[in-house]
Amino acid sequence: MFPPLKRAASKALRSMPLWFWERVVPKDVIGLGYHIVSDEDLPHQVYYSYKNARQFENDVVYAKRRAVGYDEVARHRLGSQPLPRSRILFTFDDGFAECFHVIRPILRKHSVPGVFFVTTDFLDDRRRLFETSASLCLREVARLDPERAAHLVAALSLDRPLQAGRLASNRTLALRRLRTVRLPPLATPAQLELALWLLGFDEDGTEEIERACALFGVDLAAYARTRPLFMSSAQVRQLVAEGFTIGSHGLTHLPVHRMGRERMEQEIVASCSLVRDLSGQKRVPFAFPYGGSEIKRSVIAEILRRHEFIDLVFDTAGLRCDEPFIINRVWADPPPAQGEAGSNLSFLLRSEWAHRSAWRRKPPAEIPLGAAPVR
Ligand SMILES: [Zn+2]
Structure with a gap:
């Protein structure tokens, strides 16, 4: 058509x-x-938006007869x-x-x-959950000072063509996710580059996300101790x-x-x-x-x-x-x-x-x- x-x-x-x-x-x-x-605006879940309690209750009231x-x-x-x-x-x-x-x-x-x-x-x-780790890494990216962000982009070779041994990330997937993710405000192009790198990891990219957590100082066990x-x-x-x-x-x-x-x-x-x-x-x-x-x-x-x-x-x-x-x-x-x-x-x-x-x-x-x- x-x-x-x-x-x-x-x-x-x-x-x-x-x-x-x-x-x-x-x-x-x-x-x-x-x-x-x-x-709450949950820092450990930024991959999609969700309803608040009142909005969910409206759904329940709307649907409860059926x-x-x-x-x-x-x-x-x-x-x-x-x-x-x-x-x-x-x-x-x-x-x-x-x-x-x-x-x-x-x-x-x-x-x-x-x-x-x-x-x-x-x-x-x-x-x-993969997205929990990735969400907290994204929060840390938003908190980076511009110099550190630029340094990390260079250290990860994100400003250069893909080299052997570098942990690859899927740019198409990252751009697709960028449309729905509740990303914290990013001040610099280097922060955006790091965020896209994170958003490009596949859901089974365990090695990538563990490396990213170490890189951005995300300690999920410590975070989970503050709130289940x-x-x-x-x-x-x-x-x-x-x-x-x-x-x-x-x-x-x-x-x-x-x-x-x-x-x-x-x-x-x-x-x-x-x-x-x-x-x-x-x-x-x-x-x-x-x-x-x-x-x-x-x-x-x-x-x-x-x-x-x-x-x-x-x-x-x-x-x-x-x-x-x-x-x-x-x-x-x-x-x-x-x-x-x-x-x-x-x-x-x-x-x-x-x-x-x-x-x-x-x-x-x-x-x-x-x-x-x-x-
Ligand atoms: Zn699920």
Whole structure:
């Protein structure tokens, strides 16, 4: 389509009211995905914006009449229990401490259920999330005096063509992240260069980020002693006791889709087993760190067949049609535009429904009919 026409069509689709989409392209379940809710400007999470407590409560109030618990969704998707249309399932990834202190009280106040996907290595602050380390390094970059910043740019050879042995960073990735990151103000071009270097590290760039932490004097263990970054095992057990569902978000939060077939299965199964032991749940859902859209559904189906205790699998493709054992989710982290009152969920859902992938009633059958695990 001619680009201006395409833009106009896309705008028109995004402005269609929600009731239109619900009638024309109905969904059984709408998964909402959050990471953090906080009233604070958190220095350890600058990779994306997030809602404050009031904004999140507005979402909960907006959705609560349609809110549904995980078990009902699983019984519907994997069994035969009927479910009214457009049920909303709240989910939270990574297991940040704010899940317990900020999100949980709001959900309880409104009697709304939810699923908390925890990365098992992060529980009790045993290990760190890549973005947490990178965020604190970015904060240090913003604090550097201009001379020191220029010295580091030269020492890291960031002002010269890439040389063998230098820790490479992906410029395209950095520029893409630069559009969404909540970067502290940077005073000099050298600071921007250092920030771009950090933003260009892949999520599995453990060596790079450790070197950067040493370089910028970031001591994550010391930082975590001043405030817990992630939930404790005891808090997770309390969430279960209060009726919430716990899912796995991997052992390490490394991108599962970049692992080989065997390692991917080990990561999924081992982390789900740990969550099963910790929570006492018979069945455990799994959510892909960084999404799993690139993973063949037949591969996931095979893993689920072999390990029956792993339940539904959660992905990140908005309202995309998928296999019955996959729940895609709409990212609900972005706060409403400045000056906008109330929940922005209607806007976020309409934007997702406007994608063509949300309309395909029957995705290409990659696995034989009936091959999905039966609850
Ligand atoms: Zn995550």
